[in-house]
Amino acid sequence: MDLMGMMGKLKETQNKIEETKKRLDNVLVDEQSTDGLLKVTITANRKIKSITIADELLEDKEQLEDYMILVLNKAIEKATKVNEAELDAVAKMDMPMIPGMDNLFK
Template structure:
C-alpha cells in the first residue's frame, strides 16, 4: 500500500513538472497586451505594445492587463484540472485493484 502512495506522490510531481513546461497565453486588445503563464498558474511574462504605454491611458491599460491575466490563468486552470483528473482516475483505478475491485 505504501508503494501505491509513493507512486501517487511521484505521479503528482510528474504532473507538476509537466504543467511547468506548458505555456498558456492570454491576450487583450487584439494582442496588444499579452500575458504568458505556465499551466501551474505562474506568470512568466507580460508584453504591452508601445502604443498603449502613456500616463493618459493608465486606467485602461490596467483593465486590459487584468483581462489578459485572467485569460491566461483560466487556460492554465483548465489544463491543470484535466491533468489532475486524469491522474486521479488512474490513482483510483489502482486503489480499486488494491482492494480487489477489478474494474
C-alpha cells in the same frame, strides 16, 4: 483488502502527481487582449512567464490596468483548466477504487 499494496499505489500516485506538476511548469498558456495590444504567457502552474505591452497602451494607464486584469484572469482560467485536467487524469488513472473515495475526485 491489501493495505500495503494500496499504500504503495498511493505513494506511486503522489510521485506521478509531483512529476506532472513539474511538467506543467513547461506547459505554456498564451492569452491576449482582443486587439492584440497586451499578450501574456503563463505556465499551467499559473506562474507568469512574459508580458508584452504595445507602446500605445503605455499612454493610457487606466486602459492598461483594465487590460492587465482581463488578460491575466483569462490566462489563469485557461491554465487552471489545463492543470486540473492533467492532475485529475493522473489521480483517476492510478487510484485504487476504494468504496466512497470516488467522490473525492469529482
